[in-house]
Amino acid sequence: MRDMLARPENLYMYWKELLRQMNGIGVGSLIIVGVISLFVGAVTALQFAYQMGTTFFPDYLIGFIVRDTMIIELAPTLSGLVLAGKVGSNMASELGTMRISEQIDALEIMGVNPNGYLVMPKIIAAIFIVPPLIVLAAMLGIYGGYWAAENYGISPANYQKGLLYLFDPFNVVIMTVKSVIFAFLIASVACYQGFYVKGGALDIGRASTRAVVYGSILVIFFDYIVALVLT
Amino acid sequence: MIEVKDLKKSFDDKAILKGISTSFEAGKTNLIIGTSGSGKTVFVKCLVGLLTPTSGSISYDGIEFTSLSQREKKEIRTKIGMLFQGSALFDSMTVEENVMFPLNMFSKMTSKEKVERVNFCLERVNLVGANKKYPAEISGGMMKRVGIARAIVLNPKYLFCDEPNSGLDPKTALVIDELLSDITHEYNMTTIINTHDMNSVMGMGEKIVFLHQGYKEWEGNRHELLESDNETLYDFIFASEFLKELRKGAGKSIKLGK
Amino acid sequence: MNPFYHVGRFTVMVGRIFNKPESSTMYWKELLRQMNQIGVESVPIIAMVAMFIGAVTAIQFAYQIQDFLVPLYYVGFIVRDSMIIEMAPTVSCMILAGKVGSNIASELGNMRITSQIDAMEIMGINTPGYLLGTKIIAALITIPALIVVAAFVGIIGGMLATVLSDISTLQEYERGLRAFFVPFNVRLMLTKGVVFSLLLTTVSCYQGYHVEGGAIEIGQASTRAVVLSNILILIADYFIAFTLLK
Ligand SMILES: Nc1ncnc2c1ncn2[C@@H]1O[C@H](COP(=O)(O)OP(=O)(O)OP(=O)(O)O)[C@@H](O)[C@H]1O
Ligand SMILES: [Mg+2]
Numbered sequence: 001m002r003d004m005l006a007r008p009e010n011l012y013m014y015w016k017e018l019l020r021q022m023n024g025i026g027v028g029s030l031i032i033v034g035v036i037s038l039f040v041g042a043v044t045a046l047q048f049a050y051q052m053g054t055t056f057f058p059d060y061l062i063g064f065i066v067r068d069t070m071i072i073e074l075a076p077t078l079s080g081l082v083l084a085g086k087v088g089s090n091m092a093s094e095l096g097t098m099r100i101s102e103q104i105d106a107l108e109i110m111g112v113n114p115n116g117y118l119v120m121p122k123i124i125a126a127i128f129i130v131p132p133l134i135v136l137a138a139m140l141g142i143y144g145g146y147w148a149a150e151n152y153g154i155s156p157a158n159y160q161k162g163l164l165y166l167f168d169p170f171n172v173v174i175m176t177v178k179s180v181i182f183a184f185l186i187a188s189v190a191c192y193q194g195f196y197v198k199g200g201a202l203d204i205g206r207a208s209t210r211a212v213v214y215g216s217i218l219v220i221f222f223d224y225i226v227a228l229v230l231t
Numbered sequence: 232m233i234e235v236k237d238l239k240k241s242f243d244d245k246a247i248l249k250g251i252s253t254s255f256e257a258g259k260t261n262l263i264i265g266t267s268g269s270g271k272t273v274f275v276k277c278l279v280g281l282l283t284p285t286s287g288s289i290s291y292d293g294i295e296f297t298s299l300s301q302r303e304k305k306e307i308r309t310k311i312g313m314l315f316q317g318s319a320l321f322d323s324m325t326v327e328e329n330v331m332f333p334l335n336m337f338s339k340m341t342s343k344e345k346v347e348r349v350n351f352c353l354e355r356v357n358l359v360g361a362n363k364k365y366p367a368e369i370s371g372g373m374m375k376r377v378g379i380a381r382a383i384v385l386n387p388k389y390l391f392c393d394e395p396n397s398g399l400d401p402k403t404a405l406v407i408d409e410l411l412s413d414i415t416h417e418y419n420m421t422t423i424i425n426t427h428d429m430n431s432v433m434g435m436g437e438k439i440v441f442l443h444q445g446y447k448e449w450e451g452n453r454h455e456l457l458e459s460d461n462e463t464l465y466d467f468i469f470a471s472e473f474l475k476e477l478r479k480g481a482g483k484s485i486k487l488g489k
Numbered sequence: 490m491n492p493f494y495h496v497g498r499f500t501v502m503v504g505r506i507f508n509k510p511e512s513s514t515m516y517w518k519e520l521l522r523q524m525n526q527i528g529v530e531s532v533p534i535i536a537m538v539a540m541f542i543g544a545v546t547a548i549q550f551a552y553q554i555q556d557f558l559v560p561l562y563y564v565g566f567i568v569r570d571s572m573i574i575e576m577a578p579t580v581s582c583m584i585l586a587g588k589v590g591s592n593i594a595s596e597l598g599n600m601r602i603t604s605q606i607d608a609m610e611i612m613g614i615n616t617p618g619y620l621l622g623t624k625i626i627a628a629l630i631t632i633p634a635l636i637v638v639a640a641f642v643g644i645i646g647g648m649l650a651t652v653l654s655d656i657s658t659l660q661e662y663e664r665g666l667r668a669f670f671v672p673f674n675v676r677l678m679l680t681k682g683v684v685f686s687l688l689l690t691t692v693s694c695y696q697g698y699h700v701e702g703g704a705i706e707i708g709q710a711s712t713r714a715v716v717l718s719n720i721l722i723l724i725a726d727y728f729i730a731f732t733l734l735k
Pocket of ligand 2: 271272273316393
């Protein structure tokens with residue numbers, strides 16, 4: 001991994017690769033992260049309304065709970081898990097295929113540093129593109145909650161009242177910290193698994209499964225660490 | 232005996248097979264030759280029903296195959312053995328389990344009989360001592376031999392081999408050719424072999440079908456092959472300049488076999 | 490491509506699963522192998538994730554309610570209900586979509602491009618039944634069980650976090666665990682488990698079984714399996730919540 005800090009041979013090529021990766025990770029994950037957050041927000045609203053049905057909480061707290069749960073926990077963590085599945089398996093199998101078909105060796109023979117050219121842009125792209133994705137996820141989740149709450153019979157005015165209730169900007173900091181950490185973890189684990197594949201097509205599959213598994217575990221583990229440190 | 236009439240196959244609008252009629256007799260080694268990409272694999276896959284022909288008919292000992300239902304096709308398929316171009320061994324199973332798989336699925340043998348049968352087949356293909364290895368741990372040539380053992384373990388009536396000796400050294404290739412030729416005669420199988428190896432063609436071609444640009448360009452046995460004056464066939468066989476020179480020098484009088 | 494094409498091909502695939510097994514012992518052996526691969530081998534990841542999710546839920550709920558006059562024993566109550574209703578089934582299945590889904594798709598894809606599926610067809614084996622049916626049944630049996638484990642471990646994780654971070658005493662947490670318990674929630678959890686496992690295995694089987702091409706296409710199929718399973722799981726989650734919680 002230290003190899004990837006070696007001096008880039010041609011900055012323009014690296015820049016192009018970086019843009020390609022940002023496009024692949026960001027645009028490629030937009031739909032899944034969007035759809036999932038929308039429904040997660042909706043489910044959170046429904047289930048909180050249901051759970052609170054047995055207690056004495058006022059209605060408008062739903063907006064408050066959905067907002068905070070999305071921002072602190074669900075947007076970064078669930079998106080992190082989904083991205084560990086999608087982006088992680090994608091990166092691992094892409095690099096694995098390049099390794100098996102000897103494309104990585106070919107780069108090395110040409111004098112290109114494969115770590116720097118293939119791995120570094122992926123990690124940097126992830127770190128830049130995942131946080132905006134997660135902000136979007138939080139917004140869509142809150143909107144999904146609004147929609148579900150309305151279907152459930154809670155007045156939009158009450159939901160909005162909850163949304164504005166006791167907003168702590170620090171929660172957004174928590175969300176951003178989480179997203180940067182998750183992006184780094186997912187991309188670096190997946191690249192590591194893919195880069196060192198040995199064998200055939202079956203081993204690519206195994207590496208990509210490992211990328212997903214380790215990525216998910218690390219996401220949840222660091223979620224806990226961040227929660228412990230920042231809250 | 233397998234009969235093929237006017238078999239056509241296209242993918243989307245790309246025609247690969249443009250009307251092929253021929254027949255393959257039992258107890259004979261039938262060879263299909265042609266350049267890479269000429270459609271040998273497609274042809275064989277149509278014969279066994281892995282691909283559905285665009286038109287044409289295929290009959291197995293008089294039974295029309297293309298119009299059979301899925302269940303009736305299954306019935307015929309239990310009599311078919313096939314070696315795939317890439318061996319297609321099941322990589323979650325050992326060599327022994329691979330060969331035993333069809334027995335486990337379809338035979339009522341006791342497990343002792345099964346083990347005996349598997350060992351017999353593996354000996355037949357000259358492969359002993361690799362029973363417990365996984366496909367990833369053996370060489371390409373060994374994989375081909377396991378593939379053949381698996382194809383013949385149920386004593387098939389029809390045996391299809393897609394390039395049984397590509398990627399093998401000439402000596403191992405010869406061993407495999409002899410094996411295929413032996414079992415064909417011994418069990419009176421209808422054997423169809425795809426190849427572009429001239430050693431195999433000359434060594435065991437009792438019937439040879441030459442595919443070229445989607446048509447059957449030529450057919451005959453290996454003796455007729457050398458006496459034919461089909462130019463396309465000659466270009467295929469005597470591909471190198473060296474061989475072309477050799478042929479000019481010798482005229483058309485080269486005779487092999489005897 | 491045309492959605493009708495996929496729906497049609499999917500229907501044919503599922504239809505072909507229901508056929509008499511050629512050999513019940515072989516199908517049974519394959520089922521056990523799959524139950525091991527899908528179920529037993531996923532226990533560590535599911536348990537580890539559930540443990541931390543329980544812990545995070547406890548810590549974050551305590552953080553969210555610190556400005557309110559909510560009794561502390563609510564932490565136990567919220568962790569229990571969130572784990573049972575939502576976290577255990579949904580998060581576990583999203584993780585399994587990543588692990589099991591990508592695994593199924595790439596295993597089947599590899600068998601497809603190396604002609605192993607063709608080789609079985611030639612032998613006269615009904616490959617949808619033998620390869621896909623066993624995986625789907627194995628998932629239907631093992632995934633709900635995994636979810637129950639996840640719920641338990643999550644509640645324990647919440648307990649550890651509560652006690653270790655001094656949120657409340659063990660007695661308070663336990664009191665919360667026993668408060669307002671609705672047995673129906675367990676049924677909700679199991680319903681979700683069955684629906685989600687069906688979704689994620691059929692989608693992944695479909696993607697893997699129909700791969701054409703080479704190693705790159707296998708990778709794409711396995712990514713598609715993960716993405717589609719995740720999306721379908723959450724959509725189903727919403728509809729289950731909506732119909733059953735009304
Ligand atoms: N499923 C498919 N879809 C589209 N085209 C195909 C398909 N399968 C084969 N082809 C095309 O059919 C042609 C013949 O392929 P085939 O594999 O039969 O060649 P072959 O004679 O077996 O060659 P080789 O000796 O290299 O194995 C090729 O041009 C190939 O691109
Ligand atoms: Mg071929």
